[in-house]
Amino acid sequence: MQNTKTQETLVGLFVACGIASLFFMAMQISNLGSFSSEKLYNINANFENSGGLKVKSPVTIAGVRIGRVVSISINKDDFVSVVKMNIDSRYKLPTDTVASIYTAGLLGEQYISLDPGGSEQFLKENGLIDITSSAVILEELVGKFFTDKVSE
């Protein structure tokens, strides 16, 4: 039997290692570290079809991640998809920014790519992006390819 002091020290060490691992998982492995301290603002964009876009899908400019999708809903009046995004407040977006839904690789997940325009005016909290291009749906593409072939 070891004496009590060694035992207590080892237990302390064990608990410290465990908590350090939890902290490591939170900060280093997950997205908690990269989002928690920054200020965010919301913008919306209406798409005819948001395809396979999901909550938490990335929002990028020129391939750099600047935010993520927080909700996808449908506008009951004109049946368009309303996508709400959380954007890092360090990045100011002009009002004529174009939002497009792309797919990462052939089978990868879908994300929103923003293409800032030249306007002097910037989008505010809950601002709306007017110019959007919808997700490319693979089935539609394939279908179109075949009808084109047939009509040739």
Next chain:
Amino acid sequence: MDTKAPPKTDIVSIRNLTFSRGHRKIFNAISLDIKRGKITAIMGPSGTGKTTLLKLIGGQLYPDKGDIIVDQQNVHQLKRKDLYTLRKRMGMLFQSGALLTDISVFDNVALPLREHTALNKSMIRTLVLMKLQAVGLRGARDLMPAELSGGMARRVALARAIALDPMMIMYDEPFTGQDPISLGTLVKLIKELNNTLGLTSIIVSHDVEETIGIADYIYVLSEGKVAGHGTPEQIRNSDSKWVQQFMKGDADGPVHFHYPATDYREDLFQ
């Protein structure tokens, strides 16, 4: 059923106790009384449920029928809290000693004091050393239970059992498997403790000679019944064949040498 209050001179009285394990009746309506301040022995061959009887008295097992009255209280009708209060006044010495193997001799004896009293450290130390001195093991206080011989472990357990100054101690087979010296020590201790502390002792045993030497009164159990009872003198001169066989250790008698079986010859030449 006989439920009238037992006289005050009886510390334990058992009335019509029936207890079975599975289909086997271990006790079949037995009654016995244990006098305050005396050494009472309960004897019988192995398997007659002597240890079970002690556990019933301690409230660890519940009887099918009958009552056990300890110090004017019906053990099996007590609430848990009252049962625990009663148990603080009963010591029990298990056959194996039942010391906690992960703490030292000193801590084992101190355990009931620490759990049940609000005494400060130095008082607990004094009490523990006194109890250990009484069993002659004050020098062994820092040993772990694994380092003790069987007889020493039993003596430490005895010190622990008397830590709270109980009114009675139950000994479960205290003499089994002891060398002559520790046997002598234990016999002397049980006698001394009973006389100096004013305890009541209940000894459960099948070691005839040692038990007869110290008991004031003896009950002999057999097949769920009391086969005979009386002072050691009366038991020795009992006219029950069964008691005689047990006391003398004859191989054959009312208890047969052979386990019940079909005819020997038929079995061999079938």
Next chain:
Amino acid sequence: MIDFLQKLGQTTLTSFAKLGRGYFFLIHTLIGIISVLAHPRLLTKQLYSVGVLSFLIISISGLFVGMVLGLQGFYILSDFGAEETLGVMVAASLVRELGPVVAALLFAGRAGSALTAEIGLMKATEQLSGMEMMAIDPIKRIIAPRFLAGFLSMPLLAALFSAIGVIGGQIIGVGLLGVDDGAYWSQMQSTLDFQDDILNGIIKSIVFGFVISWIALFEGYDAAPTSEGVSRATTRTVVNSAFTILGLDFILTALMFGDI
């Protein structure tokens, strides 16, 4: 036929009776935890034998599992030209599944079996009975501290397993196979979500810790007080824990990650 029915009935009844005893035991233990908090020293000792002594096996296993994931993941992902997502694969597998589950299985084998054997032997040597006769409740004094220690250690050990595993994957993926270090970590960070992945993994390990401690202690407490009884109880602890962990893992995964 009648014999068979009778046997079936008997088995059902005995298992229900055991389940019932198990629930009472658990409730009694949970009540006993209150008194453990008053004697923290009892807990330290158990945290040592349950947690610290499992530390080494958990960290070494975590390292190797992470390294294997790095190796296998690399070969599969490089076929699709997606080596950069190696970090995601390693971390997601560890945090969601392998960390909680493998750590729990190892914990059941290392600490669970030891707990059962210890309690079973205490029962066989009449230590528990002896405590009861001293008016000390063995569930409060012996069982509850061990239960609490198992319950607290499990999430820490699972976190340790996952964290070391991710580092093991990095050693192989980045150090040996040349995946970009930045991509390994950044892809991981951008894909894994704190709440969905990490927190759910931790919840799983807490549930497993609770169940393993319960099974191990109850099997010991309920063991037949003979050497054969204790050895069978120890086997039952490992087997039943493994089944329960895997079954519960499926249910928890369906609840947590299912798109409902």
